[in-house]
Amino acid sequence: xxxxxxxxxxxxxxxxxxxxxxxxxxxxxxxxxxxxxxxxxxxxxxxxxxxxxxxxxxxxxxxxxxxxxxxxxxxxxxxxxxxxxxxxxxxxxxxxxxxxxxxxxxxxxxxxxxxxxxxxxxxxxxxxxxxxxxxxxxxxxxxxxxxxxxxxxxxxxxxxxxxxxxxxxxxxxxxxxxxxxxxxxxxxxxxxxxxxxxxxxxxxxxxxxxxxxxxxxxxxxxxxxxxxxxxxxxxxxxxxxxxxxxxxxxxxxxxxxxxxxxxxxxxxxxxxxxxxxxxxxxxxxxxxxxxxxxxxxxxxxx
Amino acid sequence: xxxxxxxxxxxxxxxxxxxxxxxxxxxxxxxxxxxxxxxxxxxxxxxxxxxxxxxxxxxxxxxxxxxxxxxxxxxxxxxxxxxxxxxxxxxxxxxxxxxxxxxxxxxxxxxxxxxxxxxxxxxxxxxxxxxxxxxxxxxxxxxxxxxxxxxxxxxxxxxxxxxxxxxxxxxxxxxxxxxxxxxxxxxxxxxxxxxxxxxxxxxxxxxxxxxxxxxxxxxxxxxxxxxxxxxxxxxxxxxxxxxxxxxxxxxxxxxxxxxxxxxxxxxxxxxxxxxxxxxxxxxxxxxxxxxxxxxxxxxxxxxxxxxxxxxxxxxxxxxxxxxxxxxxxxx
Numbered sequence: 001x002x003x004x005x006x007x008x009x010x011x012x013x014x015x016x017x018x019x020x021x022x023x024x025x026x027x028x029x030x031x032x033x034x035x036x037x038x039x040x041x042x043x044x045x046x047x048x049x050x051x052x053x054x055x056x057x058x059x060x061x062x063x064x065x066x067x068x069x070x071x072x073x074x075x076x077x078x079x080x081x082x083x084x085x086x087x088x089x090x091x092x093x094x095x096x097x098x099x100x101x102x103x104x105x106x107x108x109x110x111x112x113x114x115x116x117x118x119x120x121x122x123x124x125x126x127x128x129x130x131x132x133x134x135x136x137x138x139x140x141x142x143x144x145x146x147x148x149x150x151x152x153x154x155x156x157x158x159x160x161x162x163x164x165x166x167x168x169x170x171x172x173x174x175x176x177x178x179x180x181x182x183x184x185x186x187x188x189x190x191x192x193x194x195x196x197x198x199x200x201x202x203x204x205x206x207x208x209x210x211x212x213x214x215x216x217x218x219x220x221x222x223x224x225x226x227x228x229x230x231x232x233x234x235x236x237x238x239x240x241x242x243x244x245x246x247x248x249x250x251x252x253x254x255x256x257x258x259x260x261x262x263x264x265x266x267x268x269x270x271x272x273x274x275x276x277x278x279x280x281x282x283x284x285x286x287x288x289x290x291x292x293x294x295x296x297x298x299x300x301x302x
Numbered sequence: 303x304x305x306x307x308x309x310x311x312x313x314x315x316x317x318x319x320x321x322x323x324x325x326x327x328x329x330x331x332x333x334x335x336x337x338x339x340x341x342x343x344x345x346x347x348x349x350x351x352x353x354x355x356x357x358x359x360x361x362x363x364x365x366x367x368x369x370x371x372x373x374x375x376x377x378x379x380x381x382x383x384x385x386x387x388x389x390x391x392x393x394x395x396x397x398x399x400x401x402x403x404x405x406x407x408x409x410x411x412x413x414x415x416x417x418x419x420x421x422x423x424x425x426x427x428x429x430x431x432x433x434x435x436x437x438x439x440x441x442x443x444x445x446x447x448x449x450x451x452x453x454x455x456x457x458x459x460x461x462x463x464x465x466x467x468x469x470x471x472x473x474x475x476x477x478x479x480x481x482x483x484x485x486x487x488x489x490x491x492x493x494x495x496x497x498x499x500x501x502x503x504x505x506x507x508x509x510x511x512x513x514x515x516x517x518x519x520x521x522x523x524x525x526x527x528x529x530x531x532x533x534x535x536x537x538x539x540x541x542x543x544x545x546x547x548x549x550x551x552x553x554x555x556x557x558x559x560x561x562x563x564x565x566x567x568x569x570x571x572x573x574x575x576x577x578x579x580x581x582x583x584x585x586x587x588x589x590x591x592x593x594x595x596x597x598x599x600x601x602x603x604x605x606x607x608x609x610x611x612x613x614x615x616x617x618x619x620x621x622x623x624x625x626x627x628x629x630x631x632x633x
Contacts (some may be wrong), residue, residue: 019455021412023603065380129364130364155330158412192402192405193405193406194405194406194407194408194409196361196400196406196470197398197400197406197407197468199359199392200359200361200392200393200397200398200400200422201392201393201397201419201424201471201472202388202389202390202391202393202394202423202424203389203393203419203423204393206387211411215410215411216408218411218521233420281472296597
């Protein structure tokens with residue numbers, strides 16, 4: 001029978017590429033993003049393998065004495081303790097590694113929670129429109145207009161912080177961008193005929209949102225969430241630096257800075273490394289997000 | 303040739319309540335479709351063709367609203383059904399194919415998955431059976447190598463292939479009525495002819511009725527059993543295809559037919575007789591017959607009153623005070 005347009009111009013169907021492979025190929029061309037990706041892989045691996053990497057030291061235990069300093073507190077770097085000891089005589093290197101776990105966990109989890117909540121509100125708001133849209137979007141505007149940092153400080157002072165309370169507090173303020181983004185995306189997807197076609201084959205609104213609208217609006221959410229990770233890491237560091245986030249003795253990059261600030265002049269090396277870790281990680285997430293933005297360009301859908 | 307009535311649209315009114323006023327997109331449209339019949343719904347852009355089809359599916363969105371009439375499908379009024387009941391009818395009993403094969407398929411799923419989805423929504427079958435059926439359907443609509451094509455994404459297919467996939471999706475549940483909303487307009491002519499051939503072929507095989515919406519009279523002549531010509535949300539001429547094409551009585555239909563270029567005509571060198579003017583703005587409809595400002599035969603009564611849709615010759619309904627061409631038929 002008719003096979004009018006089945007002349008395959010060199011495109012082998014067996015090699016038919018998937019969307020994500022194409023995205024990754026594009027990302028590979030983005031040099032800074034790739035460097036950032038590798039840096040992040042290293043940082044994440046360091047956090048994951050904190051225990052074997054910390055030369056048998058424990059971030060919580062006090063070292064009784066080191067041979068190269070008169071007192072273990074604030075001892076400079078030396079054999080077995082590459083970053084020295086902090087003001088309580090604990091190994092700074094192992095605290096840096098374990099602190100990375102906390103900072104990264106906060107960054108990732110808050111971002112994921114923000115994305116999920118944002119997607120939920122955005123999909124409902126965009127799909128149903130009308131009064132639902134109005135209510136959700138005004139609530140979003142309200143949340144966006146709040147002074148985030150002072151509120152976080154107040155909240156974390158009231159709810160005494162464990163790791164999960166910090167995650168909760170940061171997550172509260174991390175979904176609005178995604179919600180707006182997804183709503184906008186849904187508004188345009190809704191006008192595309194495939195949404196109408198889905199309705200015309202009798203699919204329920206829930207299914208249309210879940211299987212048609214959600215995957216199609218995922219690309220900008222991935223970009224926004226990647227960029228949000230660095231923001232969340234900064235929030236955690238800020239709160240911990242102010243002594244309101246992760247409490248001692250649990251290490252985090254933020255509270256390591258807090259512990260180091262008093263001894264800025266006597267033991268400056270204590271400040272460099274957590275500061276550098278925060279700087280490099282957030283920068284890398286930002287670069288990666290930019291790279292993803294280019295790689296996930298919607299024109300790829302063609 | 304009395305066949306069972308499948309769909310009866312009676313005095314359908316769908317209005318759009320916009321900020322600038324009420325747009326009467328469909329204003330009292332009535333027609334009847336029998337089982338297996340192909341009805342061509344013809345008209346210029348903005349004459350309410352698509353809104354009519356969306357109304358039948360009950361898919362008109364705000365600010366649009368179906369404000370009156372009845373849509374009797376298999377003896378039951380669709381306008382009285384709940385959303386839940388409508389969902390069961392959509393896709394399984396009434397299916398629809400759309401104009402743009404480029405955007406009517408979801409870019410993130412394979413063709414096969416999307417057709418399977420339609421089957422699984424309405425039929426109680428296992429995934430394997432649905433997959434088997436999907437491959438059969440792809441084969442039926444003339445997609446070569448269906449097993450392989452099952453796993454392809456829409457962007458890997460050409461427009462014609464996508465439209466075939468859309469048709470496969472639409473007929474997956476053996477609907478009684480297929481609404482084709484300008485389904486071939488976006489395709490180029492050769493592929494258009496193939497798709498039309500396919501639709502006709504399937505219509506014969508499955509015995510479904512087709513509501514064929516288009517602005518192209520030539521396609522209607524080829525496809526349809528009967529024709530309804532719409533103008534500003536109303537049917538102006540309604541009869542079987544032969545009668546409309548041979549003896550169009552409404553000046554609008556007459557004008558449309560005159561404006562089709564013909565290679566065989568001796569008058570090829572002369573400019574085409576076009577219908578003067580444009581479709582009136584929906585916010586400012588002319589008084590009386592909506593066609594009167596463009597009608598060469600308009601008289602005073604046309605500017606005052608809206609004519610009724612009347613039987614001018616047997617089974618040939620026309621909405622006009624001065625139907626043209628009538629005498630010739632009395633021979």
